[in-house]
Amino acid sequence: MTHESLAGRVVAVTGASKGIGWAVVAALTARGARVIAGARDVRGLSLEGAEFHTLDVTDETSVGAFAGAAVRAGVDALVNNAGVGSFQPFEAITVAEYRRVMDTNVLGTVLVTRALIPHFRERAAQGQGSQVVNITSDVSARTFAGGALYTASKYAGRALTQALAYEGQGYGLRVTEIRPGMVDTFFAGSVQGEAHKAGWLRPSDVADAVRYALTAPAHARIDEVLLHPVEQEVAF
Numbered sequence: 001m002t003h004e005s006l007a008g009r010v011v012a013v014t015g016a017s018k019g020i021g022w023a024v025v026a027a028l029t030a031r032g033a034r035v036i037a038g039a040r041d042v043r044g045l046s047l048e049g050a051e052f053h054t055l056d057v058t059d060e061t062s063v064g065a066f067a068g069a070a071v072r073a074g075v076d077a078l079v080n081n082a083g084v085g086s087f088q089p090f091e092a093i094t095v096a097e098y099r100r101v102m103d104t105n106v107l108g109t110v111l112v113t114r115a116l117i118p119h120f121r122e123r124a125a126q127g128q129g130s131q132v133v134n135i136t137s138d139v140s141a142r143t144f145a146g147g148a149l150y151t152a153s154k155y156a157g158r159a160l161t162q163a164l165a166y167e168g169q170g171y172g173l174r175v176t177e178i179r180p181g182m183v184d185t186f187f188a189g190s191v192q193g194e195a196h197k198a199g200w201l202r203p204s205d206v207a208d209a210v211r212y213a214l215t216a217p218a219h220a221r222i223d224e225v226l227l228h229p230v231e232q233e234v235a236f
């Protein structure tokens, strides 16, 4: 097994039907991982090494079924990727949009992670470590006009990541926050491959960061990865 191989690993990935999630599934299965992949619409999806499940991260019952499948497969890592974008002036934020964004980006991460923690604790009792990788955003620690709702959800994702890292140290859990800048996906109603996004990060760039975190040697913890396309203004 090469250092970069993920053979023998079992990884659960949310939001796996397109964009970054799909690229993560492709990158991990290509290196030998078995992937339990979830999204609300997985019709017609298949990839060698992956099994696709219908998953709505905002729904406890749906999350329970997904987590059950992941535990039965012997999951050792979770990638919380499912998320939605929403940008508007502050005064245009509606209750419905607030709930859609916060439920998907924040509650979703809480529910899926929470569902797997008992399993991660059992693994620790057997001397095995586990990993959680949260795809937040470069705007998990800075904001901008029109970004109140979305960035609030991503700041929350950063807080969830860091609190889990503190707690997880007690049960062999390494937690990583991946913070991409602009990525060419279907995000916020855009279409992957649009000409104006030619210089943006590719979904595979973010998948590479996930692979980097998951293949770190057992004595190393990748706390955070911040990556931008070079055409995006430098910001931390």
Ligand SMILES: NC(=O)c1ccc[n+]([C@@H]2O[C@H](COP(=O)([O-])OP(=O)(O)OC[C@H]3O[C@@H](n4cnc5c(N)ncnc54)[C@H](OP(=O)(O)O)[C@@H]3O)[C@@H](O)[C@H]2O)c1
Binding pocket: 014, 015, 016, 017, 018, 019, 020, 021, 038, 039, 040, 041, 042, 055, 056, 057, 058, 081, 082, 083, 084, 085, 104, 108, 135, 136, 137, 138, 179, 180, 181, 182, 183, 184, 185, 186, 187, 188
């Ligand atoms: N694109 C960017 O510039 C960018 C930058 C930084 C961070 N991000 C973050 O990267 C993550 C992935 O976004 P993306 O750019 O790849 O967007 P995308 O192309 O729109 O993909 C989003 C994925 O999330 C799934 N999803 C949405 N709501 C869900 C739910 N309730 N339950 C389960 N799955 C759900 C979607 O599938 P279904 O609709 O079938 O459920 C889809 O697979 C998000 O967390 C986003 O905030 C994106």
